[in-house]
Amino acid sequence: MSGGRLPWLQAARGGVLPIAILMLVVLMIVPVPSFVLDIGFVGNIMISLAVLMVSLNAARPLDFSAFPTVLLLATLFRLALNVASTRVVLVNGHQGEAAAGHIIEAFGSFIIGGNYIVGIFVFAVLMIINLVVITKGAGRVSEVSARFTLDALPGKQMAIDADLNAGLIVPEEAKLRRAEVATEADFYGSMDGASKFVKGDAVAGVLILVVNIVGGLLLGTISHGLGIGEAARTYVQLAIGDALVAQVPALLLSIAAAAIVTRVNSPLDLSGQIASQFAQRAAWAPVAVILAVLGLLPGMPHLLLLSAAAIAGGTCWRLGRKAAIEQSAPTEILPDAPPAISWADVSDSVPITIELGYKLIELVDERKGAPLMGRITGIRKQLSRELGFVLPLVRVKDDLALPGNRYRIVIAGVALGEDDAFPGELLALAAGDFPDPIDGRLVKDPSFGLDAIWIDEARRADAIVAGYTVVDAPTVLATHLNNLVTANATSLFGLDEGQALLDNLKEHYPQLAGALCPQPYSLATLTAVCRALLAERIPLRDFRRITEAMVTLAPRGLDVAGLVEAVRQEIGPLILQAIVPAKLALPVITFDAELERLLAQSIAAGPNAAWPFEPELARRIVASVSEAVQPLMMAARSFAVVTSPVCRPAVSRLLRAHLPDVAVLSFLEIPETKAVEVLAVVGGTPSLAAAPASHSVATGEL
Incomplete structure (x- = not known):
């Protein structure tokens, strides 16, 4: 009954003001x-x-x-x-x-x-x-x-x-x-x-x-x-x-x-504000004295002025007595009353946290320009554009348990990075051996593992002349954060981020969004596919192209793993453009045919196994690929490891644990029109004569 009256009462209340104005x-x-x-x-x-x-x-x-x-x-x-x-x-x-x-x-x-x-x-x-x-x-x-x-x-x-x-x-x-x-x-x-x-x-x-x-x-x-x-x-x-x-x-x-x-x-x-600000003993004492002096002057209304002086003096005395009682009163201690606990004490809704030691607090001090905060904002914007979804907030807080110059980067509740930084000093980086010795604190760069030295700011010019790359403490910390967030983007992408991408797709491509979710794919499936792509450094910038591939593959009824591989084959050009420009040949490292056969047999023996390779075989594969890619990485060359579609997921998981920056592709992900340059063949016998003249071939034996 009351529920039926409520709309009527709301309508009546809403009509009161217009009726009153008409009246x-x-x-x-x-x-x-x-x-x-x-x-x-x-x-x-x-x-x-x-x-x-x-x-x-x-x-x-x-x-x-x-x-x-x-x-x-x-x-x-x-x-x-x-x-x-x-x-x-x-x-x-x-x-x-x-x-x-x-x-x-x-x-x-x-x-x-x-x-x-x-x-x-x-x-x-x-x-x-x-x-x-x-x-x-x-x-x-x-x-x-x-x-x-x-x-x-x-x-x-x-x-x-x-x-x-x-x-x-x-x-x-x-x-x-x-x-x-x-x-x-x-x-x-x-x-x-x-x-x-x-x-x-x-x-x-x-x-x-x-x-x-x-x-x-x-x-x-x-x-x-x-x-x-x-x-x-x-x-x-x-x-x-x-x-x-x-x-x-x-x-x-x-x-x-x-x-x-x-x-x-x-x-x-x-009333409370005025009363609290007038409750000052130092203000009433001069008032009482001045009124008393005026009351004693000849011709003045003595009784009235002296009465007012007595009231002001009494007010001054009461305020002083009240302050003395408050200062002498012991603080009440209730040992049996436990402190209140809220959900905020046991949970943290911010997935990215930077914890700072007390000596690093000046990096976020607004009076000193808060240099770290500006760099964090820039990193969030840049990575959000590169990854294709809005990165969550980065919380910066102090932690007295850390040493003074120590910082810790926590992503999704896991401490993934920890190192020292020194405000007021500079980190001098050397790409190889130190060009010229320079005085400072020898360390390893937290982002890339390069040899580095913390030096005084006054020695910046000397370090640059000596051949070092010089960066300040906020840049060191921000670069470390950038690398960790890029490597762990999949931990930051959940159902809410998937829903945000889907909502944006509905706004611009409503028909495509309607054909995608909730049928034939649930939000959980869509999120799982996006997380798998992010885990292999494939951004979600062109979400429309990815979802179009998923809609096209829907009749095949693939599971998530099969769907991810099929989507990769559909969006192969998107993957390649992040490795090499469109007009250049794709540098690749391939496996010998015998090794490919051995890998395929291992996967066939355990099709559902996350690590189908024998430990010794896996170790030798990682060692051989590492040996082949080391000179390429030192020369900052772009390349990809290419294998068969059957072997690609397992090989990618194996290499990702040791060489996270190496892209692993299948043959079907490379368009037929894309030129390929074979840089190395892993597992075979050197055979330069069999290689095309335009290709530089280096092989490694297993």
């Missing part, structure tokens, strides 16, 4: 009886008081973000009441002071004592306070706040992005902070305009008072035959009462506007 328009046009005016004036005062209380209790301006709109509606409501009361005063004012309702009569008789001359001056004073002091000051504060908030908007957005890239906040928190910054800018911009409503309302109050007085005198003397004195006493008193009953709520709203725009963000409300 305001009706109130301006249609004559209303005096008791309706009384209800409206009381409601106006109640709304103004409520707005003032909410403004005073707001901890920060955005806690009352609806204030500009509320101010507009309250001003419209008051102006509608002014129009309706003006009509009643001018039409029925000759009947007496009660003709316009009891509220106007009360304000006209009780507050100004029945003397309309006094009422005019009281109204003038209220107008000066409201228009010249409060409204003008609040408008100026709103204008300046809006200007500075808009000027600071780009910097705040950049700070949020920096915290997000540093892993200090999660994407959801970053989204909330961006929305809060945008709302803050909109709020102060709206308050700048809303202050004009308050100023216009005050001016309108003066004009309405003049209209009521002039119109009342004319109507009273001409239409109703009243004397000029009687007409002035009746209509002017009604006009003053009407003006005051409207200006009191206007003054309250002006105070609320001034309070909200001058508010400073604080966890306390305005």
Whole structure:
């Protein structure tokens, strides 16, 4: 039953505001009886008081973000009441002071004592306070706040992005902070305009008072035959009462506007903030002394000033006593109350973490430019483009358990890299033997295993002249991170990343996405294929081409392993372009026919085995391939190991464990039009005569 009422209640609540605005328009046009005016004036005062209380209790301006709109509606409501009361005063004012309702009569008789001359001056004073002091000051504060908030908007957005890239906040928190910054800018911009409503309302109050007085005198003397004195006493008193009953709520709203725009963000409300900041003994002691001195001067009201001095002195004494009690009170220890444990204490949602020793904290210190954070952001963008999916956040945190200069890189919960870095020093790298000896700390480069030396920054020029490549500590750490993330991209790709790629595919190629998932492939199968491709350094940049191959292969009903091999054959040109340019021949290392036959027999004997080769055979294969590729890698030449489609998965797994940068292809992955240059044949007998003249052949025997 309650569930059925809920939509009706929501619809009714949503229609209240439009109906109320229409009623305001009706109130301006249609004559209303005096008791309706009384209800409206009381409601106006109640709304103004409520707005003032909410403004005073707001901890920060955005806690009352609806204030500009509320101010507009309250001003419209008051102006509608002014129009309706003006009509009643001018039409029925000759009947007496009660003709316009009891509220106007009360304000006209009780507050100004029945003397309309006094009422005019009281109204003038209220107008000066409201228009010249409060409204003008609040408008100026709103204008300046809006200007500075808009000027600071780009910097705040950049700070949020920096915290997000540093892993200090999660994407959801970053989204909330961006929305809060945008709302803050909109709020102060709206308050700048809303202050004009308050100023216009005050001016309108003066004009309405003049209209009521002039119109009342004319109507009273001409239409109703009243004397000029009687007409002035009746209509002017009604006009003053009407003006005051409207200006009191206007003054309250002006105070609320001034309070909200001058508010400073604080966890306390305005009363608590003022009380906490006035609770200082050092502030009250001089007040008590000065008041006491004034109270002792001749001609001064001694009793009043000395009483005030005693109150200030008592306040100072109480504050000092309270501070002494708080300092001497022992801290309550509850040994039996265990600390609260949350999921954040036992889990980490960020898959990439860099832990720093205390001496490396300056690499992320914003006061020193945070050089490491900029490099991490650049690495995330570059690798996201290269791999074809958005890399997760990299969290950087300190770890006091690490030595001062030690850092550790953790990916998917596993510490994959750990080394030392020295801020303020440079790492000099040598591609081979050290060209010239240079003083420093001998180490191995953490990324490539090259011989290196940590040297002082002052020796940069000497190291460059000596033939070294020189990099700073943030670059060393960032390069290490880049290599580890590239080698372990498959650990960072999960179902959520697969769904993100699929969502992007739906946006640009909806028919292809519909033919791919959830039928014939589930999201888990799609993710498994992508992970297998990433494990062999095949990026997902051309996800459309990969998924088109999967859709084409769907009728064959392959398992994941077979599907991956078939997809590789379909996207062979994509794989080759990452190895060698399109116009150049593909340098390859192949296996001898006898070795190919031996490998195929081993795989046939254990078709489902992850490692089908005998340990000794596997060792000799790795040793021979390593010997063949070593000079190619030292010369920075691109190449690939090519074998039969049956042997390719097992050979790839075997070599990947020892030579992760070596690509293993099958014959079917190389297009027929692609030229091939055989660099070495593993397992055969050297036979240069049998090789084509354009090919350089080096062989290794098993």
